[in-house]
Amino acid sequence: MLIGKRLSGRYKIIDMIGGGGMANVYLAHDMILDRDVAVKMLRLDFANDEEFIRRFHREAQSATSLAHPNIVNIFDVGEEDDLYYIVMEFVDGNTLKQYIQQNSPLKVEEAIEIMKQLTSAISHAHHNHIIHRDIKPHNILVDHDGNVKITDFGIAMALSATSITQTNSVLGSVHYLSPEQARGGMANRKSDIYSLGIVMFELLTGRLPFSGESAVSIALKHLQSETPSVRRWNPNIPQSVENIVLKATAKDPFHRYNSVDEMEEDLRTALDPDRLFEPKFIIPIDDEATKAIPIITNDKPLKNLDETIVHTSEKNTGSSGGTSDSKQGKGANKKRRKWPIVLTSLLVLLVLLGLSAYFVPGLISAKDVKIPDVSGMKEDDAISKLRQQGLTIDKRIKLTDDEIEKGSVIKTNPEADTVVKEKSKVTLYISTGKEKYELSDYVGRQYDDVVRLLDNQNFKDIKKTEKNDDSEPGTILSQNPSGGEKVVPEDTVLEFEVSKGPEKIVLMDLTQYSVKAAQDYAASVGLTLDASQEQYNETIPRGMIISQEPKQGTQLQKGDKVSVIVSKGKEEKPPREITKEITIDYEPPLPGQPGQKQEVRIYIDDMNHNMSVPADVFSITETTTRQIKLIIVEGKKASYQVFRDSKVIAEETINYNDVE
Incomplete structure (x- = not known):
């Protein structure tokens, strides 16, 4: 099983996306350049043919030199464990064959546009001395924007010089085979032109010009039958357009376009108003093919060189008394003249034998049914x-x-x-019923990639349900039907359960909550709480949360961290100190009695004192000045009272903010 295998440690095989008689095609991912590529893997029966492999490598490497927007780029050619492969550009779309089947017959304008792209690509190849040899809609890809790209240059060229015979491959290509290839001759640039003409016929009509029960019968029609008129199926096709098909598919390469460039130029002007009703292209009649060649006698001189092709029989050769050199010359010429006759006779004999082998047994029976x-x-x-x-x-x-x-x-x-x-x-x-498609096991793969791979299989529907899971979003968790089951795509609804990723947690507003309450919340939903940062706040009480990061409403996953700032309460300002100087008057109790002592008591209410105990007690006999020192705490007041013999003589209250 190649799925999951890495070729050369670089190309990871993702899925099989196609196959044919000669190779299978896989979707792969280039792990170095991080891009999807197509990998064409040759079948093992080709891997055992050394001549094919040698030519395959040489021609595929040559094809890597082709750089054209309508040619699939070849990136790499390699071999690993007897697996020979080509790494090429991945084109997301259908083959032109599928496109024709889905949209035929195409509008003339669209067919012309496709053909212009094809001729441009083949022209580029021909200018680089590369002949495709196997142009057919199966080897042409159409992307979702309608651009066409030709593929399989290297493989077609490798096959052309080997003795490999693959019945399925031949049957797939014989519909587009040029007459010279059908008779076993070497393909050339005009062979590609013929195949392009057959492709254009199919684009315009949705059908092939020649059909038959076997590859041989179709090949014979390419050799013997004229290409049918495309206007037979669509009379609205302009004569100028039909003429391109007729000229490209002429049996004799001499009557075809001299180059693909000439054909491309014809395509560019085919819909010009002055060309729409041009005369039908007719291959010139070869007069020499029907001319009676006169018998040559000794008494009749040769009129031209062509007449020496046919010689007279012995009874008409005149006298036998010529020189020995003359006789030898005539004998040698006679032997050379007999070879075409012998070969023609053998060919006719083989055809008659084949026909008799097929029909004679039936002729023995008398009754028709x-x-x-x-x-x-x-x-x-x-x-x-x-x-x-x-x-x-x-x-x-x-x-x-x-x-x-x-x-x-x-x-x-x-x-x-x-x-x-x-x-x-x-x-x-x-x-055997409708064609069935074997489903792969898509569990663990990305849903979008799988849908893209299955797009061309025409499933009845592809449904997706989503659920939270620890896997990456878009990952397929389950499928129905299961991998390995064979289903009829058009009758089957594929169901995929797809991961939405881990469940999201919408973060609540933690401000004004205590640290303990926030810790309980984080533990309940699977988050971690960082409450290590504290700061003073004028309004938020100590121990309550001031702010959070991320903010309220943010979607988080389990295990994510939330950081909060915790209030330390109001920042305490330092006590303020003030010194008040007061004058204490001495007042004799009776006139004429000076020097009698008077008791003074000072009470202070501040940070260090209260009014219950005097801060100072002393006696005076005269007017005295005294300093009172007050220490005031923020938000508090300080006050003092001065008593002289139980009489309040001074008092004052001072606010914290009154002190500078």
Whole structure:
């Protein structure tokens, strides 16, 4: 299983996205450049052919030199554990074959636009001395913006010089094969032009010009039959457009476009008003092909060089008395002249033998029977009906079919209503139902990547439900149907359960809460609380939360940290000190009695004193000055009282803010 494997430690295989008779194509991720790429992996039966591998490497490396917007870029060519692969640009889209099947017939303007892109790409290749040799819609990709890109340059070139024969590959390419390739000749630039003409025919009509029961019969039609008129299926196609198809698909390369550039220029002007009703392209008649060549005699001089191609028989060669050199020359020429006749005779003989092998057994039977139409019938019922007609069942071939139910007959070969001889063999094509697609196990992969991979499979619907999970958002948690199950895409609804990531916690407002309350909340929802920072605050009581980070309403995940600032209460200001100087008057109790002592008591109410105990007690016999020192705490007051013999003679109250 290649899924998950890393090629050269760099290209991680993600999924298989296509395959054919020669190679399978995988979606991979380039771990170094962080981009998706397509990896074409050759099948193992090709890996054992050393000549093919040698040429494959050389030609694929050569194809890496092609840099054109309509050619799929080849990034790398490698080999690992006998796995030979090409790393190329990943084009997100369909093949042109799929695009034609979904949108045919295309509008003439769209077909012309696609062909201009194709001819531009092939022109670039030809100017770099590279011939594709296998141009067909299967090797052309269409992205979601309608841009086309040609692929498989290296593989097509490698195949052209090897003895490898792959039936499925041949059947896939023979519809676009040039006559010179069909007869076994070497492909050239004009072979690519012929294939482009067949592709253009299919774009305009939605069908192929030639069909048949076998690759050989189709190849013969490329050799012998003229290309049908595209206007037969769409009379609205301008003659100028049809002429491009006819000229590109001329049997003789001599009558085709001289270059792809010439064809591209024709495409650019095909819809010009002065060209829409131009005469139909007709291949010039070769007069020499039907001319009777005169018999040459000794008494008749040769009129031109062409007449020496055909020589007379012995009875018309005149006298035999010529020189020995003359006889030897005639003998050698005669041998050379016989070779084309011998080869032609052998070819005719082989064709006759093939025809007799096919038809003679049927001619022995005297009775003609018509093959009944058994399409849609159950296999057993169809066999019974065919046998009642005196026919023999040959092979039963299983095929998928979107319309015929499983176990019923799709068609027969020969087809229904064909008249054959009694006891002729009939092949039945039995439906296995709609084509099924084997689902991969997508659990653990990104949902968007999987949907992109499945986009071309035409599933009935793809549904997504989301749930919180510790895995990365977008990760597929489960799928239904499960991986490994084979389903009919158009009848199947795929269901994926996808991670939304860990559950989000919407942070509440923690301000005005005590540290203890905030700690309890954080523990209950899975957060961690940092309450190490404190500061004074004029309004928030000590021990209460002043602010938080992140803010209220922020979405967090379990384990995230929340930091808070805790109030230390109001910042205490230092006590303020004030000294009051007072004068204490001496007042004799009676006139004429000076010198009698008077008692003075000073009471202070401040940070260090209270009024219950005198701060100072002394006696005076005369008027005295005294200093009183007061210490006032913020938010408090200080006061003093002075008593002289139990009489208050001075008092004052001072506020904290009154002291500078």
